Amino acid sequence: MYKIIKARELAANIYEMVVEAPFVARKCLPGQFLIVRSYADSERIPLTICDYDREAGTVTLVFQIVGASTKEMSNLKLGDSFCDVVGPLGNASELTELSDEELKAKKILFVAGGVGAAPVYPQVKYLRERGCNVDVIVGSKTKDMLILEKEMEAVAGNLYVTTDDGSYGRSGMVTKVIEDLVAEGKQYDVCVAIGPMIMMKFVAKLTKTLGIPTIVSMNPVMVDGTGMCGACRIIVGDEVKFACVDGPEFDGHLVDFDGAMKRAAAYKTEEGRKMLELTEGDTHHGGCGNCN
Amino acid sequence: MEVDVMKKIPVREQDAKERATNFEEVCLGYNADEAMAEASRCINCKNAQCVKGCPVNIDIPGFISKVKDGDFKEAYDVISKSSALPAVCGRVCPQESQCEGKCIRGIKGEPISIGKLERFVADWATENGIKPAVDAPSNGKKVAVIGSGPAGLTCAGDLAKMGYDVTIYEALHQPGGVLVYGIPEFRLPKEKVVAKEIENVKSLGVKIETNVIVGKSITIDELIEEEGFDAVFIGSGAGLPKFMGIKGETANGVFSANEYLTRSNLMKAFDSKSTTPIKVGKKVAVVGGGNVAMDAARTALRLGSEVHIIYRRSEEELPARVEEVHHAKEEGIIFDLLTNPVEIIEDENGWVSGIKCIRMELGEPDASGRRRPVEVKGSEFVIDVDTVIMSLGTSPNPLISSTTKGLEINNHKCIIATEDTGATSKEGVYAGGDAVTGAATVILAMGAGKAAAKGIDEYLQSK
Numbered sequence: 001m002y003k004i005i006k007a008r009e010l011a012a013n014i015y016e017m018v019v020e021a022p023f024v025a026r027k028c029l030p031g032q033f034l035i036v037r038s039y040a041d042s043e044r045i046p047l048t049i050c051d052y053d054r055e056a057g058t059v060t061l062v063f064q065i066v067g068a069s070t071k072e073m074s075n076l077k078l079g080d081s082f083c084d085v086v087g088p089l090g091n092a093s094e095l096t097e098l099s100d101e102e103l104k105a106k107k108i109l110f111v112a113g114g115v116g117a118a119p120v121y122p123q124v125k126y127l128r129e130r131g132c133n134v135d136v137i138v139g140s141k142t143k144d145m146l147i148l149e150k151e152m153e154a155v156a157g158n159l160y161v162t163t164d165d166g167s168y169g170r171s172g173m174v175t176k177v178i179e180d181l182v183a184e185g186k187q188y189d190v191c192v193a194i195g196p197m198i199m200m201k202f203v204a205k206l207t208k209t210l211g212i213p214t215i216v217s218m219n220p221v222m223v224d225g226t227g228m229c230g231a232c233r234i235i236v237g238d239e240v241k242f243a244c245v246d247g248p249e250f251d252g253h254l255v256d257f258d259g260a261m262k263r264a265a266a267y268k269t270e271e272g273r274k275m276l277e278l279t280e281g282d283t284h285h286g287g288c289g290n291c292n
Numbered sequence: 293m294e295v296d297v298m299k300k301i302p303v304r305e306q307d308a309k310e311r312a313t314n315f316e317e318v319c320l321g322y323n324a325d326e327a328m329a330e331a332s333r334c335i336n337c338k339n340a341q342c343v344k345g346c347p348v349n350i351d352i353p354g355f356i357s358k359v360k361d362g363d364f365k366e367a368y369d370v371i372s373k374s375s376a377l378p379a380v381c382g383r384v385c386p387q388e389s390q391c392e393g394k395c396i397r398g399i400k401g402e403p404i405s406i407g408k409l410e411r412f413v414a415d416w417a418t419e420n421g422i423k424p425a426v427d428a429p430s431n432g433k434k435v436a437v438i439g440s441g442p443a444g445l446t447c448a449g450d451l452a453k454m455g456y457d458v459t460i461y462e463a464l465h466q467p468g469g470v471l472v473y474g475i476p477e478f479r480l481p482k483e484k485v486v487a488k489e490i491e492n493v494k495s496l497g498v499k500i501e502t503n504v505i506v507g508k509s510i511t512i513d514e515l516i517e518e519e520g521f522d523a524v525f526i527g528s529g530a531g532l533p534k535f536m537g538i539k540g541e542t543a544n545g546v547f548s549a550n551e552y553l554t555r556s557n558l559m560k561a562f563d564s565k566s567t568t569p570i571k572v573g574k575k576v577a578v579v580g581g582g583n584v585a586m587d588a589a590r591t592a593l594r595l596g597s598e599v600h601i602i603y604r605r606s607e608e609e610l611p612a613r614v615e616e617v618h619h620a621k622e623e624g625i626i627f628d629l630l631t632n633p634v635e636i637i638e639d640e641n642g643w644v645s646g647i648k649c650i651r652m653e654l655g656e657p658d659a660s661g662r663r664r665p666v667e668v669k670g671s672e673f674v675i676d677v678d679t680v681i682m683s684l685g686t687s688p689n690p691l692i693s694s695t696t697k698g699l700e701i702n703n704h705k706c707i708i709a710t711e712d713t714g715a716t717s718k719e720g721v722y723a724g725g726d727a728v729t730g731a732a733t734v735i736l737a738m739g740a741g742k743a744a745a746k747g748i749d750e751y752l753q754s755k
């Protein structure tokens with residue numbers, strides 16, 4: 001089970017995999033995630049469901065190498081299997097609950113940063129299929145790191161690509177594009193921002209001043225993903241919420257991003273050490289200051 | 293072996309200093325001679341009180357008399373009639389308030405070590421490759437069990453013995469519930485004990501599907517309408533951790549006991565080969581006084597930390613088992629009693645640097661009959677710690693209750709079910725264990741699983 005039936009590198013260190021997971025594929029909706037484990041002794045890694053095929057019983061994942069476990073995942077090849085896949089987890093995007101009429105009347109702006117393009121893609125595809133009006137901004141650091149442009153182009157109403165360094169498309173951060181579009185007279189009922197926490201923070205800050213309700217997808221550190229450990233807790237409004245069962249999508253104007261970013265850094269040094277051990281193997285003899 | 297009928301045969305344990313640095317089991321258990329000697333203290337009461345103290349009504353004098361004769365196989369068969377997890381219960385049941393608490397010998401002297409004898413018999417059976425006997429032919433009816441903790445395993449095992457075709461759906465990648473993710477290795481070995489008892493349940497014909505979250509992967513209505521199950525048992529436990537809501541609780545270095553224990557037990561973070569990180573604090577504060585708090589504290593101690601237990605009442609009110617408190621003290625855990633946290637202090641990088649507490653004193657008894665702790669004004673002080681583990685209790689998560697039409701819950705989010713049959717407000721759906729009672733004990737969860745198996749059988753027979 002959980003066989004990888006397609007695998008490709010989308011950009012440097014960003015991989016796409018199509019995996020057999022019938023239990024997940026038959027029920028999942030945009031906005032939900034799953035948890036994978038590569039091997040019997042691997043960590044549980046949460047990943048957004050980026051696409052699904054109910055008939056074939058497959059789901060598509062896109063992930064970026066950021067640490068030891070995502071590195072390990074990237075070594076899996078076509079025909080290999082994940083040891084475990086569980087899902088769908090979390091709640092589907094609120095927008096999936098609206099009727100076709102309500103959706104047709106809405107104008108929605110999606111803002112994707114980096115690998116965030118992957119989770120944005122199925123939402124855009126789904127909403128467009130249901131007749132909703134959707135503009136999409138995709139931002140990446142440079143041209144090389146841009147992913148799923150063609151796929152997005154095929155489903156989005158208007159697509160605006162921007163790179164931080166101006167190497168492709170527009171130039172500058174996604175927030176600049178939002179400002180430009182609004183200055184051009186565009187109006188949006190809802191903004192959905194998915195990407196690095198820092199990007200979501202600034203998008204939410206901007207849309208607050210622009211008066212556009214904003215949904216963000218939070219990706220805190222998780223252990224079980226079933227509401228059992230509390231590792232994924234974040235502050236929304238003044239309440240403690242568990243991203244895995246209450247989220248992962250929340251009102252971007254209420255999320256405490258600073259707190260969430262602080263918590264995301266919690267395992268940095270310990271994970272960094274594991275990563276070094278993994279890449280350097282027996283040749284790693286410390287000296288980096290992180291080993292004890 | 294010499295026997296003083298008033299006293300228990302002492303059980304061998306790992307030395308406190310030594311065990312504080314390893315994850316090997318603390319209690320080494322009886323050998324055959326010791327077990328037979330201890331069994332000889334039992335007077336084989338006609339109207340045995342001990343049995344009334346056991347939620348699954350094991351025929352205690354029955355199995356103990358077999359132990360006395362050295363017939364351990366027979367003893368195992370007697371226990372197996374009532375319990376699917378004897379090696380677990382013998383280790384973690386709060387015997388002092390259950391079977392042993394009622395033992396007649398306990399009136400004048402020490403009660404019989406029923407738990408240690410049960411453990412001995414179960415371990416002996418495992419070592420000798422003996423499995424519980426299956427007798428019933430298949431009756432062609434299908435039952436789904438949600439959750440593979442003690443409640444689910446017991447219900448599934450009992451139903452399989454009656455001839456039902458049982459499938460357990462488990463959310464995590466490994467079956468066992470709290471037995472694998474919560475209770476640590478040094479109290480309940482995973483490979484040697486838990487895995488073996490789960491194998492025994494499987495050998496009765498029970499199928500276990502891991503990685504299926506009922507409510508998300510599939511709903512209860514779908515299990516009944518699409519997958520053709522005739523009845524469903526919910527044994528999904530109470531895992532959702534509570535926090536205090538005090539300032540600084542989202543600082544890095546603050547964990548729920550469940551997160552800390554899951555990292556160490558399920559994900560094996562204590563093993564340097566594991567890829568899961570766990571924070572090894574220099575000084576750790578564990579807030580709470582239950583079994584879970586003791587387990588978190590003793591785990592942190594073994595990972596190399598200095599550990600303080602912070603509890604707002606006095607030692608007498610500690611809800612943890614006496615044996616666990618005793619072990620914790622022996623190993624060097626520091627108890628800060630009549631103390632309550634008011635704030636967690638963060639350093640400039642957002643990491644815990646201390647915990648501010650206030651002294652408490654005991655006032656009038658509250659609804660639970662225990663004296664209510666009240667704050668001593670102006671007595672705040674700071675304990676400098678770099679890790680805080682919150683162990684304040686748990687409640688059932690909303691995954692099942694929010695996705696099942698017609699399933700009633702109470703205001704603690706617990707599923708409402710009758711005690712004698714486990715029936716819920718929804719026809720064909722039964723529930724038991726922590727999901728119904730809130731966090732309780734292994735043996736109560738097993739008792740509930742047993743009652744529900746009977747309830748389900750009666751329901752399906754009459755249909």
Ligand SMILES: Cc1cc2nc3c(=O)[nH]c(=O)nc-3n(C[C@H](O)[C@H](O)[C@H](O)COP(=O)(O)OP(=O)(O)OC[C@H]3O[C@@H](n4cnc5c(N)ncnc54)[C@H](O)[C@@H]3O)c2cc1C
Nearest residue numbers: 046047048062063064066067068069070219220264265271
């Ligand atoms: C609901 C959800 C959906 C997600 N979807 C995707 C996805 O579609 N594609 C994708 O590439 N990633 C996604 N992530 C993030 C992904 O789970 C993490 O990148 C992964 O767990 C890191 O594992 P690692 O061991 O390789 O890195 P680690 O070694 O654990 O971490 C390396 C670095 O990344 C940071 N980090 C660790 N976990 C996270 C996290 N969850 N978020 C942000 N920073 C983190 C650490 O602080 C550290 O600096 C998602 C996370 C969640 C919770």
Ligand SMILES: Cc1cc2nc3c(=O)[nH]c(=O)nc-3n(C[C@H](O)[C@H](O)[C@H](O)COP(=O)(O)OP(=O)(O)OC[C@H]3O[C@@H](n4cnc5c(N)ncnc54)[C@H](O)[C@@H]3O)c2cc1C
Nearest residue numbers: 439441442443463469470474506529725726732733734737
């Ligand atoms: C650290 C710790 C120490 C303890 N020590 C003791 C002790 O010494 N003695 C004692 O008697 N008791 C002890 N307890 C309490 C005891 O473990 C529990 O009362 C008992 O395990 C409850 O059993 P259960 O079967 O109801 O639930 P659990 O053991 O919690 O099992 C529930 C299972 O259901 C799964 N699940 C949840 N939701 C879903 C879903 N939607 N779909 C599929 N599966 C799902 C969970 O993943 C879990 O595996 C301790 C508890 C903890 C946490």
Ligand code: SF4
Nearest residue numbers: 346381385390391407
């Ligand atoms: S199952 Fe628990 S309560 Fe029952 S006899 Fe065994 S130890 Fe005692």
Ligand code: SF4
Nearest residue numbers: 334335337342395396
């Ligand atoms: S009450 Fe005590 S002495 Fe009597 S049968 Fe039970 S264990 Fe034996």
Ligand code: FES
Nearest residue numbers: 225228229230244
């Ligand atoms: S990941 Fe454990 S509660 Fe959310």
